[in-house]
Amino acid sequence: MPFPIATAFREGYAIDFNAALRKFWTAARGRRIIAFMAIQPGKVESGDARERPKMSDVARLAGVSVATVSRVLSGSSLVNAETRDRVRHAVGSTGYVVHSAASGLRLQRSRQLLVILPTIANAFFAEIVLGVEEAAQAAGFGVLIGSTGDQPNRQEGLTRQLLTGAVDGLLLLTGQRPLGVPEAPQLRQRIVAISEHIPRSGIPAVSIDNVRAMAAVTRHLLQLGHRRIGFIGAAANNILTREREKGFRTALLEARVAFDPSLLIHADYSMEAGAKGLQHLLLQTHPALGPVTAVACCSDEIAIGVVRSARLAGLSVPGDLSVTGFDDIQFAAAYDPPLTTIRQPRLLMGRAAATLLLEALEGDSLRSRRLNLDYQLMVRGSTAVVSRTASRRNAAAFAAPGRKRV
Numbered sequence: 001m002p003f004p005i006a007t008a009f010r011e012g013y014a015i016d017f018n019a020a021l022r023k024f025w026t027a028a029r030g031r032r033i034i035a036f037m038a039i040q041p042g043k044v045e046s047g048d049a050r051e052r053p054k055m056s057d058v059a060r061l062a063g064v065s066v067a068t069v070s071r072v073l074s075g076s077s078l079v080n081a082e083t084r085d086r087v088r089h090a091v092g093s094t095g096y097v098v099h100s101a102a103s104g105l106r107l108q109r110s111r112q113l114l115v116i117l118p119t120i121a122n123a124f125f126a127e128i129v130l131g132v133e134e135a136a137q138a139a140g141f142g143v144l145i146g147s148t149g150d151q152p153n154r155q156e157g158l159t160r161q162l163l164t165g166a167v168d169g170l171l172l173l174t175g176q177r178p179l180g181v182p183e184a185p186q187l188r189q190r191i192v193a194i195s196e197h198i199p200r201s202g203i204p205a206v207s208i209d210n211v212r213a214m215a216a217v218t219r220h221l222l223q224l225g226h227r228r229i230g231f232i233g234a235a236a237n238n239i240l241t242r243e244r245e246k247g248f249r250t251a252l253l254e255a256r257v258a259f260d261p262s263l264l265i266h267a268d269y270s271m272e273a274g275a276k277g278l279q280h281l282l283l284q285t286h287p288a289l290g291p292v293t294a295v296a297c298c299s300d301e302i303a304i305g306v307v308r309s310a311r312l313a314g315l316s317v318p319g320d321l322s323v324t325g326f327d328d329i330q331f332a333a334a335y336d337p338p339l340t341t342i343r344q345p346r347l348l349m350g351r352a353a354a355t356l357l358l359e360a361l362e363g364d365s366l367r368s369r370r371l372n373l374d375y376q377l378m379v380r381g382s383t384a385v386v387s388r389t390a391s392r393r394n395a396a397a398f399a400a401p402g403r404k405r406v
Contacts, residue, residue, distance in 0.1 A: 119148075
């Protein structure tokens with residue numbers, strides 16, 4: 001069933017796809033339905049225009065006409081790049097914000113927050129958004145959702161809503177700098193990152209200590225006797241993967257276990273990445289240390305892909321291969337075997353990030369900082385003490401393709 005989730009905005013207004021989200025989570029997850037506030041134009045509250053910058057101030061500073069400023073803010077392609085940059089710099093310098101539907105283009109309050117996600121198809125984000133909604137609703141704000149599809153130009157289009165005044169603040173779960181928003185304190189005060197902090201951006205973030213968390217998972221595997229441990233994460237430039245890889249290496253170093261780069265795989269956070277990654281890892285048999293006996297994954301979905309691939313190769317989890325995930329999504333405990341993983345306080349992360357943003361909108365200072373919440377290592381049935389027979393079975397797993405077990 002197709003879902004109209006490609007974009008959250010058209011012509012400066014939010015598209016109400018609350019019903020689509022409800023259908024999506026029902027069909028795709030079959031579990032608790034995340035209830036989002038209906039996306040409707042909120043009540044607009046006028047500020048004191050006499051004390052706030054006007055479009056004419058932006059035009060004067062940029063050396064252009066008011067009409068040109070209006071074209072830049074609306075995303076018109078009729079303005080050349082050099083002029084567009086001058087206008088955006090002037091917007092940032094003055095702190096000017098307009099509402100796209102406001103008569104006279106006066107400063108407005110939309111009482112809407114925009115959550116920008118890479119995709120709503122990932123179960124990890126659902127509980128975070130619920131936490132955002134709880135805090136926002138308590139303060140009388142609505143919540144809008146925009147999906148970028150991992151395309152920078154789509155994120156730029158969404159973040160531009162902050163400039164037009166369609167939203168009062170942004171909550172980013174993409175780990176990417178908000179392109180199109182000038183480097184100005186007045187505007188950066190309206191942005192908070194969740195889960196993935198954005199290095200050198202000055203944007204506050206609510207997350208966990210990913211380095212320490214992955215180190216804890218890796219130590220758990222080492223304590224079970226595993227020494228040939230694979231690592232599967234997303235792209236090498238992904239901030240979460242970089243931090244978790246650092247934690248993985250730190251734990252190996254502490255245990256005086258040599259790091260083997262052939263056991264490091266960069267892909268994405270999908271089950272397919274886990275399945276393909278395991279096929280590669282099982283071929284990396286060391287002449288003295290033997291094959292891989294454990295895999296540390298950067299997400300639960302990767303871990304599920306590893307487990308499925310192991311079964312198809314005739315291996316037992318955790319008898320022949322121990323597998324760990326990360327995030328503790330809804331299905332982690334219900335999977336067979338239940339996944340050993342890191343539990344992130346996703347509901348609290350969303351609530352805390354929205355609270356920080358709402359406080360900033362009320363005038364509180366939002367300094368550049370990173371708020372790390374507590375995590376938990378959830379030890380379950382996907383990990384066990386390394387088996388003496390595991391090495392022989394793992395080495396032969398792909399040499400005998402006829403041995404399959406689902």
